[in-house]
Amino acid sequence: MPALQLYDKLLQFSLFQGMSRGDLTQIVAHTKFGFSKYTTGKRIIKEGNACNHLYLLINGRLQITSISDDHSYSIIEYAEAPFIIQPERIFGLSQRFTSDFTASTDVNFITIDKNEVRKLCENFNVFQINCLNIFATQSQKMQQRVWRRYPQDLKQQIVRFITDRCQYPAGHKTVFIKMEQLANEINDKRINVSNELNKMKDLGLISISRGKIVIPMLEKLI
Incomplete structure (x- = not known):
């Protein structure tokens, strides 16, 4: 990729702002960048893979699939370029990806090896601060989550259950979960959960089928 074009691409990401x-100019000249392309439907990262690189999506759309620990339910959502795949996973206690990432369209990435990330942090204070901001923001969001007031009605309990398991609280989501499992997760009766989901369906907020909830725009539920 020509230096000027790479320069413009990097400026799309908060790490370089x-x-x-x-x-x-110095980063473009001396950093070892990788470039990769994946065709539609190609899996890029599997849950549990070691996070040895930063993946910067520079064009296209990703499908993100997150699965519960016991594999009893899963959520599919999407991310558009520019997007960095789980940058907080490159350091810390667990340096592995927690979701599957698949090309929803043809996609292109700039990748940066972990050793190159360390060098950038050591040599460029702004890059280091940007990294710390990303990691700190993620940590703060997780800490704030447990202190939020518990939802007082069943609809908001269902919405909270879904949003807490999404990487972003907006956009199209597909939840694969059985009605009985969802009822158990939020500690309510199956019939009550079914009735509440059907109310949302009647309002055009979701569509439901056996073991599947489709949410066109999650932000409309919140």
Whole structure:
């Protein structure tokens, strides 16, 4: 990729925002970047894979599939470029991806090896601060989540259950879960959960079929 084009691509991502032109020119000249392309339907990352690179999606759309620990339910959502795949997983206690990532369209990535990320943090203060902001924001969101007021009605309990398991609380989501499993997860009766989901369906907020809930726009439920 030509240097000028790479320069423009990097500026799409928060990791490089606020850096001087001189710093970016130096990064483009001396950092070992990888470039990869995946065709529609190709799985890019499998849950549990080691996070040895930063994956910067520069064009296209990703499908993200997250599965519960006991594999009893899963959620599919989507991400559009520009997007970084779980940057918080490159360091820390668990350096593995927690979801499957598949190309929903043809996609292109810039990849940065973990050793190159360390060098960028050591040599460029703005890049280091941007990394820390990403990691700190993720940590703060997780800490705040447990202190939120518990939903007082069944609809909001269902919505909270779904949003807490999504990487982003907006956009199209598909939840694969049996009605009885969902009822157990939120500690309510199956018939009550079924009735509430049908109310949402009648309002055009979701569509439901056996073991599947489709949410066109999650933000309309919240």
